[in-house]
Structure formats: C-alpha cells, structure tokens
Amino acid sequence: MAPAPSRAPASALRRLWPLGVALVVVAAVSLFVGRYPEPFWTAPNLLWEDDLAARVVWSHRLPRIVAAALLGMSLAGGGIVLQTVFRNPLVEPGFLGVSQGAAFGASLAILGLGSAASPLAVEGAAMLFALVGLALSAVIARRLRFGGWVLRLILGGLAVSALFSAGVGVVKYLADPLADLPVITFWLLGGLSGISWQAVIHLLPFVLPGLAVVLAMRWRLNLLSLQDETAFSLGTALTRERALVLAGAVAAVSAATAVAGIIGWVGLLVPHLARRVYGADSRIAVPASLLIGAILVVICDDVARSLLAGEIPLGIVTSLAGAAGFIVLMTRTTLRVPR
Amino acid sequence: MTDLPALSFAGVAFAYHRSAPEVLHDITLDVSDGAVTAILGPNGVGKSTLLHLALGLLTPTAGAIEVYGRSQAGLSRRELSRIVAMVPQNEHVPFDFTVLEYVLMGRSPHISTLGMPTAADEQAAVDGLGALGLTELGSRPVPELSGGERQLVTLARALTQGPRILLLDEPAAHLDLSNASRLRAILERLGREGTTVVFSTHDPAGAAAVSDEMVLMRDGRVICHGPTESVFTSSHLSETYAVPIAVARVDGHPVVVPGEHT
Numbered sequence: 001m002a003p004a005p006s007r008a009p010a011s012a013l014r015r016l017w018p019l020g021v022a023l024v025v026v027a028a029v030s031l032f033v034g035r036y037p038e039p040f041w042t043a044p045n046l047l048w049e050d051d052l053a054a055r056v057v058w059s060h061r062l063p064r065i066v067a068a069a070l071l072g073m074s075l076a077g078g079g080i081v082l083q084t085v086f087r088n089p090l091v092e093p094g095f096l097g098v099s100q101g102a103a104f105g106a107s108l109a110i111l112g113l114g115s116a117a118s119p120l121a122v123e124g125a126a127m128l129f130a131l132v133g134l135a136l137s138a139v140i141a142r143r144l145r146f147g148g149w150v151l152r153l154i155l156g157g158l159a160v161s162a163l164f165s166a167g168v169g170v171v172k173y174l175a176d177p178l179a180d181l182p183v184i185t186f187w188l189l190g191g192l193s194g195i196s197w198q199a200v201i202h203l204l205p206f207v208l209p210g211l212a213v214v215l216a217m218r219w220r221l222n223l224l225s226l227q228d229e230t231a232f233s234l235g236t237a238l239t240r241e242r243a244l245v246l247a248g249a250v251a252a253v254s255a256a257t258a259v260a261g262i263i264g265w266v267g268l269l270v271p272h273l274a275r276r277v278y279g280a281d282s283r284i285a286v287p288a289s290l291l292i293g294a295i296l297v298v299i300c301d302d303v304a305r306s307l308l309a310g311e312i313p314l315g316i317v318t319s320l321a322g323a324a325g326f327i328v329l330m331t332r333t334t335l336r337v338p339r
Numbered sequence: 340m341t342d343l344p345a346l347s348f349a350g351v352a353f354a355y356h357r358s359a360p361e362v363l364h365d366i367t368l369d370v371s372d373g374a375v376t377a378i379l380g381p382n383g384v385g386k387s388t389l390l391h392l393a394l395g396l397l398t399p400t401a402g403a404i405e406v407y408g409r410s411q412a413g414l415s416r417r418e419l420s421r422i423v424a425m426v427p428q429n430e431h432v433p434f435d436f437t438v439l440e441y442v443l444m445g446r447s448p449h450i451s452t453l454g455m456p457t458a459a460d461e462q463a464a465v466d467g468l469g470a471l472g473l474t475e476l477g478s479r480p481v482p483e484l485s486g487g488e489r490q491l492v493t494l495a496r497a498l499t500q501g502p503r504i505l506l507l508d509e510p511a512a513h514l515d516l517s518n519a520s521r522l523r524a525i526l527e528r529l530g531r532e533g534t535t536v537v538f539s540t541h542d543p544a545g546a547a548a549v550s551d552e553m554v555l556m557r558d559g560r561v562i563c564h565g566p567t568e569s570v571f572t573s574s575h576l577s578e579t580y581a582v583p584i585a586v587a588r589v590d591g592h593p594v595v596v597p598g599e600h601t
Contacts, residue, residue: 087433216453223444225434229427232396234500235420235448280434280480283455 012284019291023069026295030065031057033302040306063197068301069294070200070207071192071256072266076293077214078253079267080274080286084225085242086150092267093253096153097160101133102126102257104164107171107184114180119194122187123202123258129164130254136160148228190261190315192301199259206255213248214286221245221282263315265322266293272329296321343408344369345504345535346393351402353388362388363559366402370504370537370552375530377546377567378539380556381580386539387428389556390506393537394425406504420448424502428509430493435480438492442468445499467499468492471525487518494525505529507538511545523549543584547571547593555579 032042036056046053078093086095093099109125140156141149168188175181214221223236224245231238257263274288300317351366363385370376370393378386391397392404395411404411406422414422424445432441443456443464450456456464468474471491476484484492490510497505510526511519526549529536540546546553546567553570555563556579563575571593576584583598 084434089433219450219455220447220452222436222440223447225432226444227427227431229391229394229396229425230430232416233394233420233423233425233427233497234444235417237416241452275434279440280436281440 012287015278015284016287016291019288019295023291023295023298026298027065027069030298030302031061034061034306035309039309059197063200064192064195064301064305065298067192067195067200067203067259068298070203071260071263072270072293072295072297073211073290074207074252074256074293075263075266075297076270076274076289077211077286078249079293080271080282080289081214081221081245081249082267083271084221084282085246086154087225087227088150088154089272090268091154092265093249093257094161094262094264094267096157096250097133097137097164098130098250098254099133099257099262100161100164100168101136102130102254103188103262104167104171105129105132106187106258106261107168107175110180110184110187111171111175119199120202123199126258127206127254130250130257133160133164134250134254136163186313187261188315189313190263190318191304191311191313192260193305193311195259203255203259207252210248210250210252210255211290214245214252215290217241217245217248218282218286221286225282261313261315263297264319265326266297266318269322269326269329270296273325276329343372344405345372345374345407346370346537347405347408348392349403349405351392351399351404353385353392353397354400361400361559363392366561368554368561368564370535372407372535373530373533374551375526375536375549376538376552376554377550378537378554378556379541379543379546379576379579382541384556385559386556387508390425390508390537390539393504393506394423395419417448420500422502423504423506424497424500426490426493426497426505426507426510428512430489432481435482437478438473438481438484439464439468439477441481441492442496442499445496448500464499467495470498471495486513487515490514490518490522491525494522498529502534504535504537507536509539509541511540511542519545543571543576544593544595557581 032044033040034042034056036042036053037046037050042053042057047057075093082091082093082095083089105125105128106122109122113121137153137156137160140159141152144152144155147155172181172184175184220236220241223231223234224242228238270293271285271289274285274292278284278288297318300321301314304312304314304317346369348366348368351363352361353363354361366389378389380386388397392399406414406419411419443461445467446456446460446463450460465477468477471494473491473495476488476492481489481492490513494510511522514522523545526536526538530551550567552565553567554561555570555575562579563570571586573584573586576586576595580597585596585598587594587596
C-alpha cells in the first residue's frame with residue numbers, strides 16, 4: 001500500500017475550512033443572542049427598527065464577540081505552544097506564573113485605586129505583573145541546579161504562581177469587603193462584561209503579533225517537541241527558537257488575561273481536541289486549536305451574558321464546559337477526521 | 340572517500356560542569372571518511388558523550404573538533420545539521436505524529452526557520468521511508484510502533500537529513516535478532532555508499548561483523564583505534580573490559596566469549 005499522499009498546505013486549508021465557517025456562523029448568530037429587548041434572542045429586523053437594539057449589537061455585542069474570539073485564540077494557542085514545547089500534554093498557559101501574576105496585578109490596582117479604577121489601569125497592572133510572573137519564573141528556573149530546563153521552568157512557574165496567589169490572598173484580606181473585595185472577586189472569576197472597542201484595540205498589538213509568530217513557527221513546533229538531542233541534531237537553535245515561540249504565546253495570553261481575567265480550561269482542553277480530531281502535526285493542529293478556541297469561548301460567552309438576568313462569570317462557564325468536555329474527550333478513544 | 344578525516348578530535352576533554360570531574364580526557368582521534376566505525380567500551384566510559392561532542396550538542400572543555408577539516412565551532416547549526424545526523428539511544432516522541440510526519444522532520448536542515456516543508460520535502464520523506472523498506476508504516480503513529488520499528492524509523496528520519504556523517508548511540512540495544520541483522524545490513528550499505536557511520540555498542544561481535552574500524556575506550560580515554568581486524572583481538576578486548584575475553588570465528592562469523600572475573 002502506498003503511504004498517504006503528502007499533505008501540502010492547500011490540503012490543510014481544505015480540512016480546516018469547516019472550522020472557519022463555523023466560527024463565522026457562531027459569531028454572526030451571537031450578535032442576536034442576548035437579553036435585549038427580551039431574553040435570548042434579538043430579532044434581526046430590530047437592527048433597522050430599534051436604535052437602542054442597533055447600538056447594543058454594534059457597540060456592545062460585536063466588540064465582545066471579537067474579544068471572546070481573540071481570547072479563545074490566545075488561550076488555545078498558548079496552550080498548544082506550551083504543551084508542545086514542554087512535551088507535556090497537561091500544561092496550560094496558567095503555568096509560568098502568567099495567570100497568577102495577572103491576578104495579583106489586577107487586584108493590587110483595584111485595591112490601590114479603589115473600585116472606581118479605570119479598566120485601562122487594571123489591564124495595565126495585570127499585564128505588567130503577568131510579565132513579572134513570567135520573568136521571575138525564568139530567573140528561578142535559571143538558578144535551579146537540577147533537572148532539565150522543562151522541569152526547572154515548570155517548578156519556577158509553580159513557585160511564582162504560589163507566591164502571587166498568596167499575594168492575591170493578602171490583597172483580598174486588606175480590601176474593603178463592601179467596596180473593593182467584590183470587584184476583585186468578580187475580576188478573578190474572569191469575564192468580558194463591559195468590554196468596549198477600546199479594549200479590543202488594546203488587545204490587538206499583543207495578540208496579533210503573538211499569534212502570528214506562533215502560526216509562522218507551527219511546523220517548527222513539531223521539531224521543538226522532540227527530545228533535545230534530536231531537535232538539536234535537526235539544526236534547531238533550541239534556546240532561541242523556544243524563547244521566540246514562547247514569547248509569542250505568552251504575549252497573547254497575558255494580554256488576553258489582563259482584559260478578561262483568569263479563564264480556565266480552554267488552554268488545556270482545546271489543544272487536546274484539535275490533536276484528537278486533526279492529528280498531532282502542528283501544521284494543522286495549531287490553526288485548528290486557534291479556531292476551536294475562538295468558537296468555544298464565543299459560545300461560552302454567549303451563555304455567560306444571556307442565560308441569566310445577571311452576568312455569569314465567564315471563567316465559571318468555561319470551567320464547566322471545559323471540564324465536561326475533557327472528561328468526554330478522555331473517555332472516548334477515537335475521534336478523528338479522515339485525512 | 341577523501342583523505343581528510345570526517346571527524347577529527349584533537350586533545351578533546353570534557354566535563355559536564357566546571358567543578359565536575361572530567362568524563363573524557365585528551366581524546367585524539369581521526370574518524371575516516373566513508374568508513375563504518377564502532378565505538379566499544381564498558382558502561383559509563385563516555386561513548387555517548389563522545390557522540391554528543393561529535394554532534395556538537397556538547398562543547399569540549401579543552402581541545403578542538405574538526406568536521407571535514409572545518410572547525411566545528413565555526414559551523415552554523417544549520418550547516419552542521421546538513422553534515423551530521425544522530426540516531427539517539429531512546430527516541431521519545433511525546434505526541435502521536437505519524438511515521439511520515441516524523442520522518443519529514445528530517446528535512447528541517449533544508450527548510451528555513453519560518454518555512455514549511457514543500458512537496459519535494461514530502462517526497463524526500465516518502466523516499467527515505469521506502470529506502471529502508473518501511474513504506475507500509477507511513478500512516479502509523481510513532482508512539483504505537485514496536486521498539487524495532489521505531490529504531491528503523493528514527494534511522495529513516497536521520498537519513499532524510501541527507502547527512503555525510505551518521506552517529507548512532509547503541510542502535511541495536513533493543514532490537515531482536517531479525518531487526519538487528521536488518522540494521523546491520525543497512526549500516527553496511529550506508530558504508531558502501533560512502534556515508535561515514537559512527538556507532539557505539541556493547542556487542543563486540545556484532546560490531547566486528549559490520550565495522551571497518553574500531554575504537555576501544557576505557558576510563559574516558561581511547562586506548563585503541565584502527566582497522567577492525569587488528570583491533571578485534573582477545574588481548575585488546577580483555578584490556579578494554581578488564582575480563583578475559585576469547586575471540587573466535589564460527590562459520591566465518593566473529594564470536595566473543597567472556598571469561599571469569601579476575
């Protein structure tokens with residue numbers, strides 16, 4: 001039997017277009033999902049007949065859907081990069097101190113500036129401390145004197161995450177329980193409520209170049225998943241290439257975390273789903289992850305903003321959906337799209 | 340074949356840390372171009388370290404290594420990976436890459452950092468698999484292969500690099516007799532075709548059957564290097580392994596019989 005014919009990029013496109021179409025359809029339908037003027041559905045004709053409905057759709061729901069899609073892409077892209085580079089399918093972007101760093105930065109900003117802190121200040125502080133978390137993890141990893149670099153980075157990330165998590169505890173303890181504490185708690189649960197076009201514009205300079213690097217290096221990621229000896233013999237500049245692709249992933253994830261708070265499970269679940277359906281080759285698993293991540297978070301955010309009269313924190317919805325999906329995925333053995 | 344050695348070690352020493360003891364001392368060794376060279380020695384003698392130095396993964400703490408007369412340190416990662424390929428001892432592949440996807444990774448020295456494999460690269464991977472008679476494995480996931488199949492697939496991946504020098508770290512360690520003889524035939528063929536093959540092994544008789552030259556190591560030093568027929572003797576092997584070893588030929592095949600510890 002002849003081997004499967006070679007799969008050029010064109011055929012990757014052929015296998016991925018259903019996901020692209022699904023994302024567009026989900027995003028378009030999401031424009032009409034919400035609680036105005038009545039729960040769950042906004043009739044499309046209201047866009048012409050009701051000024052307020054038009055404003056809700058174009059100025060609130062559309063930027064929120066775009067932000068949800070970018071968030072999903074960043075988390076899923078960050079997840080598949082970390083899993084591949086660390087050769088560990090149980091890693092997610094929360095490792096390396098990024099998430100807890102962002103949480104600490106945001107809660108510190110809310111404590112310092114009061115519950116009236118501007119979103120920009122909170123996002124800025126979250127981004128800053130996400131990068132501090134990453135830098136600290138790297139510094140600790142360099143100073144550890146045992147284990148391979150993967151183990152050292154993960155240990156460094158664990159230690160830094162614990163440190164910042166304790167810091168968040170201290171901030172919460174100090175916060176005014178009536179004014180600041182609810183704001184901090186809500187931020188920590190994660191969500192996109194009140195997102196504006198401005199917040200989307202803040203995301204773009206980090207998310208787009210970050211994901212562009214990840215996409216450009218997607219075949220290279222295959223090589224970086226092999227053991228050091230082999231990856232080296234194949235001509236990769238290990239340290240530099242890993243640093244480059246990790247920087248791209250972390251830039252996207254930390255910007256997304258700064259805007260949306262800690263959104264769990266997407267970064268862990270989606271790469272598994274993508275690999276299960278499309279195979280391990282990152283040439284297709286990476287773009288598939290980005291698209292699935294976007295679709296998943298847009299749908300979760302629809303649920304978060306329209307199921308109940310009040311906003312459900314997005315982090316709770318993604319955790320529910322993600323954990324349930326993970327259990328189903330891990331207990332089903334075969335689920336693969338024919339090549 | 341040229342007169343220039345494929346690999347040339349000049350006074351090479353190596354230690355894993357500045358404060359750690361040296362694992363290799365004053366290695367001076369020329370590996371002949373186009374020859375099949377076997378490296379033998381007791382466990383922990385530094386055979387793998389020597390191969391990792393030849394690969395460029397480790398940098399000597401003293402001395403210098405030349406590859407076809409050019410300083411190894413002066414070659415870029417990409418240049419070096421077009422010349423030297425490696426089959427590691429235990430290749431661990433963490434994700435379900437298909438055999439063809441895995442073999443295709445061997446083309447990376449010929450693809451830019453941000454590039455993608457072309458149709459020609461894919462064809463080279465298909466051909467590389469076919470050359471070792473592994474075509475039917477193409478769509479199998481690598482982690483599901485048997486030890487023998489995986490070793491041959493790893494070899495196909497290394498050969499897809501198009502190397503002039505192939506390094507193998509104990510390639511026959513986990514192979515059954517049939518796969519070991521298949522591997523031996525491939526190494527012999529590579530040698531005939533002009534590829535320089537260097538492998539480490541714990542099987543002196545198997546090494547003698549396939550190699551043109553032998554390197555014997557003990558205590559981090561090369562104690563003997565030369566054509567296999569002059570190195571593969573009872574006295575050299577006994578000295579290397581510090582046990583009495585008898586060498587015989589049965590039906591023309593070399594056989595090694597270890598004696599009692601003294």
